[in-house]
Amino acid sequence: MVCTGARIFLESLKREGVDLFFGYPGGAVIDIYNELSSHPDIRHILVRHEQGAVHAADGYARASGKVGVCLATSGPGATNTVTGIATAYSDSIPLVIFTGQVSTPLIGNDAFQEVDIVGITRPCTKHNFLVKDVKDLALTIRKAFYLARSGRPGPVLVDIPKNIQQATCDYVWPENVSMRSYCPTYRANLNQLRRAMDVLVTSRKLLVMAGGGVIMADAAEELTMLARRLHAPVTSTLMGLGAFPGDDPQWIGMLGMHGTYAANRAVTQADVILAVGARFDDRVTGKLSTFAPNARIVHIDIDPTTLRKNVRVEVPVVSDALSALQGLRAILESGHAEKDWEGAHAEWNAQVREWQERQPLSWARGETLKPQQVVEALYRMTEGKAVITTEVGQNQMWAAQFYKYHRPRTYLTSGGLGTMGYGLPAAIGAQLAFPDRLVVDVAGDGSI
Incomplete structure (x- = not known):
């Protein structure tokens, strides 16, 4: 033709x-x-x-x-x-x-x-x-x-x-395509997964950290199953919101500059961190020399250039998040099924809950209506089922902190570049993807 x-x-x-x-x-x-x-x-x-x-x-x-x-x-x-x-x-x-x-x-x-x-x-x-x-x-x-x-x-x-x-x-459509210089690794090296599990088994203060790579790999369900099996508290980066249910008892909120007290204390005190699909950017780590000083880090990412780029990593795993998490769960169930993970992490989980209760994410309530209250009201009205897009600034952080995300792909924001004006066109795109769903753009005056 x-x-x-x-x-x-x-x-x-x-x-x-x-x-x-x-x-x-x-x-x-x-x-x-x-x-x-x-x-x-x-x-x-x-x-x-x-x-x-x-x-x-x-x-x-x-x-x-x-x-x-x-x-x-x-x-x-x-x-x-x-x-x-x-x-x-x-x-x-x-x-x-x-x-x-x-x-x-x-x-x-x-x-x-x-x-x-x-x-x-x-x-x-x-x-x-x-x-x-x-x-x-x-x-x-x-x-x-x-x-x-x-x-x-x-x-x-x-x-x-x-x-x-x-x-x-x-017109000839090429059904298959291959590029000699481009061969991404999807499946994790089995020996690296075994090394990773050897580190997880030694943990008394394990923290699971989810990044945007979990959502991109459609691995949220697998991450949730593994975290529950390990009985470990779960935090996420800004881009990882929705990778773990926001109403789950193991969820301790976002970490980093705009994160919760419990999540940041947990990072500081953890002896092992399982980081999946995160790149350890400056908003998460702060001063690199003081980030997670007591933790042995297992880092899973599909991009090998991300591993050991910013923080010390004991076990790097080059892999698609879904493949690596499935592999870890298989090793756990075949070789460590009898381990009492709940008992091993009971004291740690109690400590994390105490941090959550001591300093919950809140604000001074008064006669003046606060933006945080508006976001919480939005969550109640939508029952957490809306797709939320944001602009950049305080509105972005309030939407991240005070709306609970139960599913992946429901919090859309410009994380790395911080582009003001992103939220409205992104909301239009999301609405066209899902015409029957409620899409809300949380905006600040600067972006509008």
Whole structure:
């Protein structure tokens, strides 16, 4: 079948299971928009700014677990996407961003609305492509989606010149894709898992720490089962909220700069920390030399560059969170099924509960209505079933602290980059992913 590049683009999106994307028209992508009317099964969501398109695709991806997609024109349209791309890159969100580009003979000539978006976004994308031949377009799109969703997820940019959209060739969809230089490790090394369990068995003050990687790997249920089996208190990073039920007795709240007293005391006193899918950023650790001074750390992450990057780690495990947690539970049940984990951690759990009771997360109540009360009221009214998006600042932290998250993918926020203005377009993306669910953006005046 002979197709134009514009048609190949849309046919390839359908092959990847894309049913909607966010975008804003422009001259360098007008051929794609002209072709769009022939593909009624793909919805186009018109935004008012390209940064909003990326944030909306980001919210769609975080809420649904699918790859978010957006489209922008060349030049200023492409540069407007950069903040949204960097936001997704910081939080490991799977996106594919398509940008238009001037025709290939004009690249490098300072043509009208030409910009080197590949060069500009190289530091804040997982990978990016400039398509120079229409015959490579379908394979490039296939690679972009493969890269975005596999390994440690992230944004991938594909820059498509105008003449490539107009050129024609036989459309051949590559069913399989492989890249010699890219082979992410999903399954944990069994010996490392055994070493990890050997450390866990020695613990008297075990703390389980969940990061965003647990949610990205759809491993929340597995983490919950393992933590309950170990009878250990559970904390999480900002990005890990929802990985463990917020109303469970073992839940002690978020840790770090804006965390609870109990969680931060537990980190300081723990003798073993099982950290899953977290990167130990500065908002979690504070001063690195004083972080978890008594703990032997078992760190599970799919990105090997994250392991031992910031903190001392006794047992690093390169693995998808789901695979590693399943492996740990299998070792526990086969080799340590008789151990009295509840008894081993009874004194520790009592101490953690005492910290929770001594300094609960609260505020001075008075005649004036407080934002914290509003967030708590929102939780009661929604019974914890809403998808919450946030802007950045105090509103973000109040939403993290005073709304209890029982399920993953229900707290959507810009964690790593701290992008103000993220919450509203992200809420639109989440609502399009789940039209029947309640989505609430908790915002501050600065973001609005």
